[in-house]
Amino acid sequence: MEEVVYESEVEIRNADGLHMRPAMQFVDTASGFESEIKVSNDQTEVDGKSIMQMSMLAATYGTKLKLRAEGCDACEAIEALRELVEVKKFDEPGPNEKKKE
Amino acid sequence: MRFADFVCFDAVIADVQATERNGVIAELAAALDRAGRLGRGNRDKITRAVIKRENEASTGVGKGVAVPHVKHKAVKDVIAVVARSSKGIDFSALDRQPVYAVFLLISPAEEPDKHLQAMETVFKHIQQEKFRRFLRQSQTAEEIEDLLREADENPSL
Numbered sequence: 183m184e185e186v187v188y189e190s191e192v193e194i195r196n197a198d199g200l201h202m203r204p205a206m207q208f209v210d211t212a213s214g215f216e217s218e219i220k221v222s223n224d225q226t227e228v229d230g231k232s233i234m235q236m237s238m239l240a241a242t243y244g245t246k247l248k249l250r251a252e253g254c255d256a257c258e259a260i261e262a263l264r265e266l267v268e269v270k271k272f273d274e275p276g277p278n279e280k281k282k283e
Numbered sequence: 284m285r286f287a288d289f290v291c292f293d294a295v296i297a298d299v300q301a302t303e304r305n306g307v308i309a310e311l312a313a314a315l316d317r318a319g320r321l322g323r324g325n326r327d328k329i330t331r332a333v334i335k336r337e338n339e340a341s342t343g344v345g346k347g348v349a350v351p352h353v354k355h356k357a358v359k360d361v362i363a364v365v366a367r368s369s370k371g372i373d374f375s376a377l378d379r380q381p382v383y384a385v386f387l388l389i390s391p392a393e394e395p396d397k398h399l400q401a402m403e404t405v406f407k408h409i410q411q412e413k414f415r416r417f418l419r420q421s422q423t424a425e426e427i428e429d430l431l432r433e434a435d436e437n438p439s440l
Binding site for chain 1: 395
């Protein structure tokens with residue numbers, strides 16, 4: 183199968199940022215793809231399939247992360263992760279929405 | 284953020300007595316309470332909140348480390364404590380392995396960014412094999428404090 187590289191930038195839009203639960207959702211989604219997935223902020227690049235590494239990003243609300251996927255399903259992987267981060271916002275509220283108790 | 288900014292060194296436990304998850308969490312919360320870091324009468328509420336969070340998804344992130352945590356209005360700043368276990372604790376960890384080092388973190392309810400910064404510090408170090416090994420080999424609370432302070436000075440530890 184064809185190996186492709188696909189990149190995209192996503193912005194964290196849930197108020198609490200990429201804490202452990204969202205990070206685990208990210209890792210779960212990323213792990214569903216064969217492609218290698220790298221996530222980076224300005225300082226570090228980490229493995230998008232490792233919860234230990236993803237928790238190191240400390241991505242607060244508004245942080246922009248660069249996603250890079252390499253492999254046969256790179257495009258689908260990036261699209262699924264972008265949807266999780268920016269559209270579903272990890273099923274969490276944004277800063278001006280009422281918090282679910 | 285550095286460990287010294289949020290870890291309560293007076294509450295560090297070099298060899299936790301409890302051998303099961305909830306007991307370990309309770310022991311750590313009690314140590315923070317004795318050190319006066321949880322405010323009056325909050326110990327049990329915080330312990331229950333941490334266990335509830337842990338039941339939703341294990342914070343046993345693998346490689347023998349767990350990071351139970353909760354956001355709670357009882358605290359104004361992020362406060363954390365570390366325990367080492369010589370026997371190993373079943374934390375339902377992601378890799379199903381027993382846990383030998385536990386970081387308990389209590390964060391204020393309304394400061395998500397501080398919580399993330401403290402977690403960043405914890406994870407930056409626990410993913411390093413050398414740091415985990417030194418932590419597991421520590422025999423006293425002082426050795427653990429020294430290790431964390433050294434890690435603050437040395438990003439590669």
